[in-house]
Amino acid sequence: MIKYTDLGISEDEFEQEISPRLKTVFLSGEFICDTQVKVFEDNFAAYCGSRFAIAVNSGTDALIFSLNSIGVGEADEVITVSNSFIATANAIAMVGAKPVFVDINENLLIDASKIEAAITEKTKAIMPVHLMGHVCDMDSILSISKKHDIPVIEDAAQSVGSMYKNFKTGTFGKTGCFSLHPLKNLSGITDGGIIVTDDEDIAEYLRQIRNNGLESRDKQKIIGRVSRLNSLNAVILEYRLKKIQSIISKRRVMAELYNKLLNNCQSVSLIDVPDNIYHTYHTYIIKVKNRAALQKYLAEKEIETKIHYPVLIHNQAPFNTDNGTFSLDKTTELSSQILTLPISMVNEDEVNYICQTIIDFYADVRNLSSIESTH
Template identity: 40%
Template sequence: MQEQVPFFAFRDFVPGVQQQLEQALVHVAQRGNFILGEEVGSFEKEFASYLAEGTTAIGVGNGFDALVISLKALGIGAGAEVIVPSNSYMATVNAVLQVKAKPVLVEPDKYTYNLTAANAEKAITPKTKAILPVHLYGQACQMDELMQLAHKYNLSVVEDCAQAHGAAFKDQLIGTFGDAAAFSFYPTKNLGAMGDGGAIVTSNALVADFAQQYRNYGQKQKYIGELVGVNSRLDELQAAILRIKLQHLHQYNAERQRLANVYLQELNGVGDLLLPQTAESCSHVYHIFNIRTKQRDALQNYLREQGICTAIHYPVPVHLQPAYIFLGYGAGDFPVAEELALTSISLPLFPGLTEQEQERVIKAVREFYQDK
């Protein structure tokens, strides 16, 4: 019996990196400084430098906290409306609710699945204070039009970069367009830690100053609380891991793009599959390789029978989740998001996926449609 093809697996894709990671953990343990120490400070500088000159990175506990703190830093709160794509993961909506603002859902482009300025503008009201574009699945949003829209209506922009480390629009890395950006370093991300972690990135000194205090109980100096904050600090161990992985992010992303191109070539024209489409001037780092088919459930079951693991991103759109009924949306309000939820399936794609494993996936998908 063949082994399963995993949807995702941690593999030593760049030889020797796993040993470096283990050594880094031991080094932090031996140093004995575990909170906001040398590793966090160094990672923050290195990550900011990787993204763009003049930016500041502030390490926090996770990507969700990065969103919440970014919104708070920009003064987004009760009475404000924030435009959010209707097909994003629930964490994006939760962050808006956490600051007591109102999430206003907007349909994405039906081919790229990203928020567009044209769709966002339709939802702007006098209460709108921010736009929260999500660089979904690893593809950069078309940021020039979104930033122009924000300037036109004097809105803040918080980029959700949780799935798109290293993606770019017109050769400018995402996370450097808006007033603030939120990154997640959840282990399976393109830049992933060995646990939870996140970062806020900004070129606004006031936002950076607020975030640095707020993440650490509101302290600028120990035991002196200048504002009411929280405990959301990137861990020293995770920062040490991220410093090493950041050095190889380009290589990891290049491998994801290579694997995606194989799928795009080999699955083109197969059955009713809709393959990922990348917008003009946008790059895609394929955190997720999402395909669409009206036979999604049957295809997923068939692949499971062949020992191939897949995932669905996401099976229930936010507006139909039980927790968000109070927002007042219902079935049929967001047909694009609902169609994506019914037709999307994500294929295995990660650095270290072997040629043989990918060939098994492609062969199985083709065979599924041959039997139809």
């Protein structure tokens, strides 16, 4: 079986790399938001090219606190997309605001040309999602942000290390929010998240809100939560941050091979990656016709696939009250075509096998008869 992913590690790696690091934390007695967390924060900020990094309990909290930090609240609106993980919209709703969903483009990213039409006097932020490790059209988004004086909060949960014109994602908006969930390219051993910002006041606010609102040990300034990264997670994240480039490079090599092998398959459309974008392939998604049959066929051939995401956010129970008011034609059209292929653990032979299996599926006239080309 070619598994979509497997989060387990080898016994060797555990013994040689993980266990000694965990032991250091246990022996130090510093478990929460201490030296090890600060080391990871500083190194992550340097990696992104940001002034500050503030670690929190999850990517969702990173988004919520970022919205808090720029004053988004009750009755405000935040522009984002519907084809994301539900956390994007949940974070907006958790601060009392309303997500306003804008359509996407062929590359599954926010269609920047549709943003201005969605702006109202209530719009308090734009939250582009760098889905898959791809990157949104930041030049257009930043120029709209500047023109209307509406801050950008980047949902960079899936895009650690991705770049736009050689600048890392997360560094374009007021803040950039990353998830360190075990499934992400930079993966922790429990939930985790981290926010980058160049704004000193926002950084200080974020440090307080994650820690009961305390500005010093006994003095509270704002209402806050408890959302601190623990040191056990931080030492593993620090270890994996040192290896992040090789993790990303391997994914990019496999993605390139997929692209090469599927490029001529008439029934498959590939995601386009402009030259000025460095894609890190948190997921490798293709667009296909006859998806359900293909997915079933691949499963029969021992290939596990996923759909990101099977239910669009505006169709989820808490968010479907405004159905019909958003114009999401492309989002809806593409949601029935997207298919995520394994990328995190595959080798060259497996990618060859997966692509040949897809090509074989469409070579069968019975599968072709009910579909049209996606090109």
